[in-house]
Amino acid sequence: MDKITIKPTAQEILIKGSGSEGYVDIYSYDFEQNDDKKGLGHLFMVGNIQDQDGDESDVQYITNLIASLAKREYYAQGDIAPKLAFTNALKKVNDVIDEFFKNKNLQINAGLFAIADESIYISRLGKFKIYLARDGKNIDVLNNIEHFSKEHFEERKFSNIISGKVHVGDRVLAFYPNKAVTSRERFIKADFIKFDKTSFIDKINAFKETKKDFACGALYIDVNQHREPTVRKTRLKSETIKLNPEHGTPILTAGSKTEATINPITLAVESREKQINPVVTHETSELNIDIDNKDTKQEIPKIIAAEFLFGRKGSPLQSLLKNIHISDFNPKKRLIIGLAGIVGIAILIGLGFTARSVLTTNQSDRQLSDKLKEITKNIGTAEDKINTSDFIDARNILASSYSSLIGSGYYESPKVKDTLTEISKLLDSMDNASEASVSLFAQIPENNGLVRLISNPGDEIQAVLTSKDKSFIASVNASGDVSDAVQIIDITPNSLLSLLGSSYDVVSDDTGLKMQVITDAKTRLIDLPADKPMKDGSLYEDNLYYLSSDKIFKIVDVAKNGKEPKIWSQESISINNELIAVDGNIYTLGSDGIYSFYFMGKKKFDKNIQISAQKGDILLSTKDGKYVHLIKTETGRIYDIEKTTGNLVKTIKINTAAKILDATISSSEIIYIATSDNKIWKVAY
Known part of the structure; x- marks a missing residue:
């Protein structure tokens, strides 16, 4: 029976130009004639080297060296997984690249990728692009890190590995995007989908006829089905x-x-x-x-020792007792036997505790191992989603995995830290995230209660605290001291809404059907209609706006006697909406990643920002601010969305080992976050 595999067939496209953008070359390797290494498939590289000092004497040597090192390390061990072999190759190449950067003013642009059966692994340094044509569609495989690459062209190492699957019939185009190619990229992409290999290469060559200094270094790869006879080894x-x-x-x-x-x-x-x-x-x-x-x-x-009876060896205590005959008993021997018995019992108890400790440790290790295996599988799924531009699902999978590790109790484990780092790198590849500037606002002593929700920041901050199965709303100062505590009764707090300078707070419960208005130690309960439950809410000028299933409702003057929700939106809204922010205008975000902007009861536009709203996330805005801030509590990231366009402008990450519980914002655009270690932090921009 024939063995069916996937085999890439590569065609090099190398057109020399003026050389103003450095030296370009292409490499492809395989070990199909070597049974031990053929499982590693094919290795490819597109490389460009530019010497910023104008010395082009040995740039060709550098390109060849990088390719040769990658080949040698990738095929060094034929019995390891292709991804591990690819990782080893990158490490070796990075070591050499470090030396070049120490001694030369170089710019290296290179794409290194491997196709092993149905898997593809890609890494790049500097400028490199790769397209995949499938089912009449053109997939920009690296478009998820396109924004990242613009900010990191000076990155001096191969870093992220993008991985995914290739199918029979796929076509791959990998190239160095020099100026001449980039200016024609729109036509190249269209021709790549439209024409077969021969016609496409003719189109590329035609560019040279119209522009003499046109240059191109690319690999065109067909992914085909390959049959080979199953080889039976000769019996020895x-x-x-x-x-x-x-x-x-x-x-x-x-x-x-x-x-x-x-x-x-x-x-x-x-x-x-x-x-x-x-x-x-x-x-x-x-x-x-x-x-x-x-x-x-x-x-x-021969089994010599008599203690092997029933497959168990006797203890020293048993040997001692065997040598003492009943007829020899006297008070001294009784004392010896008694002491021996006590020692034996102590040893048994110690062994019992040791065994229990070992079993507990082993069970804990197994649980961690199982969790990491599951998350590693999830990371692979997320990578596949990224490769097909399904960023919403990719982010959700990574967020869930990140959150489960943060809350697992294994945070100090090196394996957990490595996995969290891997997740963060994948998120960074989509987000172009930068580090947040974070400072501690307050550490709340546990005897003052455990922080759950926060709002209304100023010199003090309003917080919902729990203590002995009771919930309180209180003011917390920078020293962590609590004052003006009022017990919350009849509801389980799920959200806390306050206005800066106001004397009241609104607490909603986890069913979305009850709210409690707390004013000067007095409480008033609001029961919402069963068909109008609250998903998320926001206060503006003493009015409460909240999302329900397919409407936006408004409770006028909620601080005083307001309790009847009235429809604010003049049209139905998406049932996917999960978060709302109000500053005179209204902004919503849905689980499908759709950001919506409303003005005077009417929707102005929708925009898919490729980031979904999930349970526990928070949407914040201020009246005079330019951005709506999305706080992702699972991953500790803040996304700044331009209010009037829906453009994602900035992403910052908060590196905390504790889980984010809630967040609020001051009028001066300082975000405060509460974490599960009973701390409140300030995030400044």
């Missing part, structure tokens, strides 16, 4: 291998040389008296096991 003749007693080196004593693996092996029993060398023989389905024992008399090992 009986052969005996002796092990050198000093070094354990196998010495072939009969039969022909072979690279076959020695399958189950049988050792002759070694005579204790004669110290006879052990003998190893091959075992095949045709041959009996052949042991060379001409000079060896086999002996059956």
Whole structure:
């Protein structure tokens, strides 16, 4: 029966230009004739080197060296997974690149990628692009890090590995985007989908006729189905291998040389008296096991110690008791036996605690191992989503994985930290995130209660605290001291809404059907209609605006006697909407990533920002601010969205080991976050 695999067939497109943008070359490797290494598939590189000092004397040598090192390291071990081999190759190349940057003023642009059966692994340094044509569509494989690359062209190492799947019939175009190619990229993309390989290459060559200094370095790859006959290995003749007693080196004593693996092996029993060398023989389905024992008399090992009865060895205590006969008992011996018994019991108790500790540790390790296996699988799924531009699902998968590790109790484990770093890098590849400037506002002593929700920041901040199964709303100062505490009754707090300078707070419950208005230690309960539950709400000028299933409702003058929700929106809204922010205008964000802008009861526009609203996320804005701030509590990231366009302007990440519980914003655009370690932080822009 034939073996069916996927095989890429590459065509190089190399058109020399004026050389003003440095030296470009293309490399492709495979080991199809080597059975041990053919599983690693094909390795490709498109490279461009530019010497900023104008010395082009050895840039070709540098390109060749990088490609050769990558090839040597990638195919060094044929028995490892392609992704691991690819990672090893990048590490080796990065070591060499470091040395070049120390001694030369270079700009290196290179794309390195491998196709092994149906998997593709890609990494790049500087400028590099790769398109995949599938089912009549053109996929920009690296478009998720296009924004990232613009900010990091000076990055001096291969870093992220993008991985995914290729299918039979796919076509891949990998190239260095020089100025001439970039200016024609729109036409190149269209032609790549429209024409077959020959016609497409003719189109590329035609550019040279119209522009003499046009240059192009690209690889055009067809992904085809490949059949090869299944090879049956020749069965081996009986052969005996002796092990050198000093070094354990196998010495072939009969039969022909072979690279076959020695399958189950049988050792002759070694005579204790004669110290006879052990003998190893091959075992095949045709041959009996052949042991060379001409000079060896086999002996059956004898069990000498009587304590092996029932397969268990006796303890020293048992041996001591056996040597004491009942007829010999006297007071001194009684004392000895008593002490021996006490020591024995103590030893047994100690062994019991040790065994319990070991079992608990092993169980904990197994749980962590299982969790990491699951998350590693999720990361692979997220990478596939990124490769197909499904950024919403990719972010959601990564956010869920990140949150489960942060809250797992294993945060100090090196493996967990490595996994969190891997998740962060994938998120960074989509977000172009920068580090936040964070400072501690307050550390709340646990005897003052555990912080759950925060709002209304100023010199003090309003917070919902829990203590002994009771919830309170109180003011917290920078020292963590609590004052003006009022107990919240009849509801389980889910959100806290306050206005800066106001004397009231609105607390909603987790059902979305009850709210409690707290004013000067007095409370008033509002019951919402069953068909108008609240998903998320926001206060503006003493009016409460909230999202329901497909409407935006408004409760007028909620601080005083307002309690009846009235429809604010003049049209139905998406049922996917999850978050709302109000500053005179209204902004919403849905689980489908749709950002909406409303003015005077009417929707002005929708925009897919490729970031979904999830449970626990927070949307904040101020009246005079330019941005709506989306706080992703699972991943500790803040996304700044321009109010009037929906453009994602900035992303910052908050590196905290504790989970984010809630967030609020001051009139001066300082964001405050509460974390599960009972701290409140200030995030300044």
